[in-house]
Every structure is written in structure tokens, then in C-alpha cells.
Amino acid sequence: MxxxxxxxxxxxxxxxxxxxxxxxxxxxxxxxxxxxxxxxxxxxxxxxxxxxxxxxxxxxxxxxxxGSRETVADAIEVFRRDDIPARDWAPKTAEVYESVIRRINAGIGSRPVEEVTVKDCAEFIRAVTVSDRARQQFRLVLGWIMACAVQEGWIDSNPVLATRRFQHERKRARLTKEMYAAVWDKADPWLRLAMDISLVTLLRRDDVVSLKFTDMRDGALWVIPQKTEGSSLVKLKIRIGDQLGALLAQARDSVLSPYIIHRLPEKARPSNMRASARQHHTQVMPEQLTRAFQDAREAAGITGDNPPSFHEIRSLGGALLTEAGWQIEQVQRLMGHTSASMTEHYLEGHDAPWHSVEPGAVLLR
Structure with a gap:
């Protein structure tokens, strides 16, 4: 032009x-x-x-x-080439971080790394988003990138390390038993089944919709959680008891599908117009499950600034198991957590169960 x-x-x-x-x-x-x-x-x-x-x-x-000076874009190239492969991110995590990297490249990619100051980093992080949680994410990734410049000998210190850490707290309401029942009443049959399976197995949204009938063998559900695949290598063999067995039997309906959670599409679409990740026309995508849960939740009159999401079924299920007498370590194994502290974080906000104990026999007189 x-x-x-x-x-x-x-x-x-x-x-x-x-x-x-x-x-x-x-x-x-x-x-x-x-x-x-x-x-x-x-x-x-x-x-x-x-x-x-x-x-x-x-x-x-x-x-x-x-001679040309190395820029932030050059450091990004090193980070992509040498660091990212070793991090072994899950696909969803990689997609999020790649979006952050692209925005950093567009914002300050042309700047020579030796001229990037603490003030430059702080101003960029504050200007790129108003969310403290997102700012901390940009700070983290920019710190990784500038660390590559240090390791390559282009600069002596990482200016990002001197910038402010942004504190954020997720403010999502917990899902109660009463809320669950109200949403369940407004849900379609396939969504009810997805909710119940998540409540019983404590599986995440993406794992629930990915379950196939072929995952049922030897009296168990064999699941590799997508969030931990390739990282902590958690593998779950969930025993199919009476409750879970009854739910899986419900999934055997008149619709022929390889997926346990399935539905017929409201409108038939040519294969070239379907979502790229869709492998079968009856498959429920994670985003569909989220929207359907939101619609049922709103129909049940559950609103507010941060209403509970489908993911909160997982913490409700864990809380119900502790009420039934399960130990934290048992819930931890079913949730696929690597630490008990993470499981306890999930159970925060739910009423702690009462434990029966015998009084001691020591007298002071």
C-alpha cells in the first residue's frame, strides 16, 4: 500500500x-x-x-x-527449539502457552534483548491484559524466554525476575448437593449421565467425554487422564462397582456410538464442516458439555458472578467420598493427584466430615 x-x-x-x-x-x-x-x-x-x-x-x-543484535524474537526461537520439547506439555497447555508467546513476539519481539529493562517488562505485562492471573502467566513465559537469552550469553541477567508477581485467587463457587440435584433435573439424559459418571469417578470434563466402551475391560474402566498424560504419567484403573456399572448400562441405548457419553447431532453436517477433533458424529466435544451444563444451571436458577462449573462436580464427588469415610489418600488416588495437598485444595469449601473417636483414659487427678 x-x-x-x-x-x-x-x-x-x-x-x-x-x-x-x-x-x-x-x-x-x-x-x-x-x-x-x-x-x-x-x-x-x-x-x-x-x-x-x-x-x-x-x-x-x-x-x-x-552485526545485528539478538532480539526477543531470537530468544523466543531458542525457547521454542530447545526448551519447549523438554517440557512435554499436554496439547491444551501447549495451545495456551503458544498464544502467550505469539502476543509477546508481537508486542516486543523486535526489541534487542540487551535493551529490555525491568521497566519495559513491567509495562508490557501490565498493558497486555487487565487480569492478574493472565499477567502472572505472561510474566512466567516472558521470564522463560529471557532466561534463554541469559543462557545464550546475550545478556547477563533476567530483567523479568525483578518485576512484580501478580497474586490471584480463583473465585468459583462450590457445587452443593442441592445445586447438583437442581441442575440434574433440568439436564438432558446424556448430560445427566455425564454428570453422574463424573460424580462417581471424579474424572475431569475432557476425560468424561473421551470415555469409550472399549475402555471397559476386566471389570474396570482404564483411563489415562489427558491433563497428566506425558507428565506425571497417572494411569487409573477404576473398578466398576454396582453404582458405576448401572450408569454404564444406561449408556447402552439405541444410538450406535463408540463413546459412552454420546448424542445425536441436532443438525447433520458434512464431514469437512465438523470440528477437527471430532472423530464420530455422536461424539460430545468438551465445549458442548460445558455449554449444556451452563444452560441447565441457568434453567435451575443458579446464577451469580462465579457460578459453579461442570468441573466442580469433581470436588463435590471427592467431598461426598470423605463423608462416606474415605481417607484423603484414597480420594487422591482416584483424582489422579500427585500430592494430598492438591486433593485437600479441591475439597476446600465443602463441609468437613465428623469423625468418630474414642476418648482417652488419662486422668489428671
């Missing part, structure tokens, strides 16, 4: 410099942030030319002579 012709009164002006009342202002070519440059024309022109040489990629004539 041909650039707009500069007005006659601004012929010879440096790029990104503009009049500002009785002085001049400079507009950052990447962030578009404007800075007042004073009233001295010669100084403003000289400063704008110097800034353009530094901030506009490929515009540094000195760098062309002495």
Missing part, C-alpha cells in the same frame, strides 16, 4: 514525529505510546531520528555494520 503523502508543512520531518500544540511529540512505532519531545525543533528532530534507528526493525544502520 502506498503511504499517505506527507503534507507540505511536514516535508523533511522524521517518521513518527508530530506537532503537539507549540512543541513536538513522538509516537512509539510499536506500542503507539506518545511522548512530548519539547519545543526545540532541532533537538526533537535529532531525538526522533535516533529513536527510529533503535525502535524500527531493520532501521539501525550501525547494527548493519557491526
Amino acid at each position: 502506498t503511504p499517505r503523502k506527507r503534507s507540505a508543512c511536514r516535508q523533511g520531518w522524521p517518521d513518527n514525529l508530530y506537532p503537539n500544540r507549540d512543541g513536538f511529540k513522538y509516537r512509539h512505532p510499536v506500542t503507539r505510546r506518545e511522548t512530548f519531545m519539547g519545543r526545540d525543533k532541532a533537538k526533537a528532530f535529532a531525538a526522533a531520528k535516533k529513536l527510529n534507528a533503535v525502535l524500527i526493525p531493520g532501521n539501525d544502520l550501525v547494527g548493519r555494520v557491526v
Whole structure:
């Protein structure tokens, strides 16, 4: 596209410099942030030319002579090549982090790493999002990237480490037995089955919709949780007792499907218009399960700023098992957690069970 012709009164002006009342202002070519440059024309022109040489990629004539300086984008390339494969992220985790990396690259990828200061990192993290949780995620990933620059010898210290840590707390309401019953009453049969299976097995949303009839063998459900696949290598062999067996029997209906949780689509679509991850036309996608639960929850009149999601069925199921006398370690194994503290975190907010104990026989007199 041909650039707009500069007005006659601004012929010879440096790029990104503009009049500002009785002085001049400079507009950052990447962030578009404007800075007042004073009233001295010669100084403003000289400063704008110097800034353009530094901030506009490929515009540094000195760098062309002495050699190009490594940029944040170069550090991202090293991170992708050398670090990411060893992290062995699950597909969903990799997708989230890749989105963060792309936004970092778009925001400050052209900056030479040796010029990135603590202030630059702090300003970028604050400007990129208003969510403290997301800011902490950007801080984490940017720290990993700049650590690669340190390890390559491009810079001596990681400026991200000196930036503020953002504290955040998830504020999601717990699902009670009464709420569960109310949502269940408003749910379609396939959603009721998904809820009940999650309540009994404590499986996550993605694992519930991925269950197949072929996973049932030798009196058990054989499950490798998707969130831990490739990381903690948790494998679950869930015994099929009377309760779970009755639920699995319900799944054997008139619809021919390889999936335990299934439904016929409301509208037939050609195969090239289906979701890329859909392997069978009766398959329920995780997002469909989430939306269906939300609709049933709203129909039950359960609203608020942070109403419980389908995932809260998992913590409710764990709380019900502790009420039935299960130990934390037993619930931990079923949830597939690597630590009891994580299981206890899931059970927070539910009423602690009463334990029967015998009084001691020691007297003080």
C-alpha cells in the first residue's frame, strides 16, 4: 500500500514525529505510546531520528555494520527449539502457552534483548491484559524466554525476575448437593449421565467425554487422564462397582456410538464442516458439555458472578467420598493427584466430615 503523502508543512520531518500544540511529540512505532519531545525543533528532530534507528526493525544502520543484535524474537526461537520439547506439555497447555508467546513476539519481539529493562517488562505485562492471573502467566513465559537469552550469553541477567508477581485467587463457587440435584433435573439424559459418571469417578470434563466402551475391560474402566498424560504419567484403573456399572448400562441405548457419553447431532453436517477433533458424529466435544451444563444451571436458577462449573462436580464427588469415610489418600488416588495437598485444595469449601473417636483414659487427678 502506498503511504499517505506527507503534507507540505511536514516535508523533511522524521517518521513518527508530530506537532503537539507549540512543541513536538513522538509516537512509539510499536506500542503507539506518545511522548512530548519539547519545543526545540532541532533537538526533537535529532531525538526522533535516533529513536527510529533503535525502535524500527531493520532501521539501525550501525547494527548493519557491526552485526545485528539478538532480539526477543531470537530468544523466543531458542525457547521454542530447545526448551519447549523438554517440557512435554499436554496439547491444551501447549495451545495456551503458544498464544502467550505469539502476543509477546508481537508486542516486543523486535526489541534487542540487551535493551529490555525491568521497566519495559513491567509495562508490557501490565498493558497486555487487565487480569492478574493472565499477567502472572505472561510474566512466567516472558521470564522463560529471557532466561534463554541469559543462557545464550546475550545478556547477563533476567530483567523479568525483578518485576512484580501478580497474586490471584480463583473465585468459583462450590457445587452443593442441592445445586447438583437442581441442575440434574433440568439436564438432558446424556448430560445427566455425564454428570453422574463424573460424580462417581471424579474424572475431569475432557476425560468424561473421551470415555469409550472399549475402555471397559476386566471389570474396570482404564483411563489415562489427558491433563497428566506425558507428565506425571497417572494411569487409573477404576473398578466398576454396582453404582458405576448401572450408569454404564444406561449408556447402552439405541444410538450406535463408540463413546459412552454420546448424542445425536441436532443438525447433520458434512464431514469437512465438523470440528477437527471430532472423530464420530455422536461424539460430545468438551465445549458442548460445558455449554449444556451452563444452560441447565441457568434453567435451575443458579446464577451469580462465579457460578459453579461442570468441573466442580469433581470436588463435590471427592467431598461426598470423605463423608462416606474415605481417607484423603484414597480420594487422591482416584483424582489422579500427585500430592494430598492438591486433593485437600479441591475439597476446600465443602463441609468437613465428623469423625468418630474414642476418648482417652488419662486422668489428671
